[in-house]
């Protein structure tokens with residue numbers, strides 16, 4: 333494994349401090365989560381990440397230098413993360429994980445905030461709800477598959493994150509004016 337400058341080893345002691353939200357470790361180290369790009373104080377009440385995704389830093393500057401962003405909930409730098417940056421974390425996460433079963437609660441957990449606050453902030457910055465944003469990515473991706481693959485509509489629905497084909501077809505039609513089958517025909 334490649335060692336990165338400024339990163340420290342995740343010992344059992346540190347892992348325990350993170351798992352128990354132990355305040356006495358605050359500012360002794362910080363932990364960053366690779367899958368979200370957020371870093372926290374050990375005491376952060378956010379959901380416990382996978383151990384394999386955790387990186388340890390001695391100070392906040394090192395985490396920032398490696399392009400991790402401070403958690404909005406525990407404010408590891410003492411400052412508030414600007415709304416725009418927080419929303420960027422949400423959109424990046426949805427862009428990458430649109431095929432997963434994403435709910436507002438999951439997103440709130442990952443992005444370290446309450447579902448209510450997350451929803452409100454997202455709407456203020458993006459002029460649409462997180463759900464609408466996610467639907468747009470999924471439908472866009474489905475359009476791509478319809479034109480560039482021979483996958484069935486049901487397979488495409490599953491691949492872009494809709495377990496129910498009938499819902500996918502209804503939403504696709506609402507957004508594009510065409511059913512997936514007609515969309516595919518029309519373009520060829």
Ligand SMILES: [Zn+2]
Nearest residue numbers: 372376403406
């Ligand atoms: Zn945090």
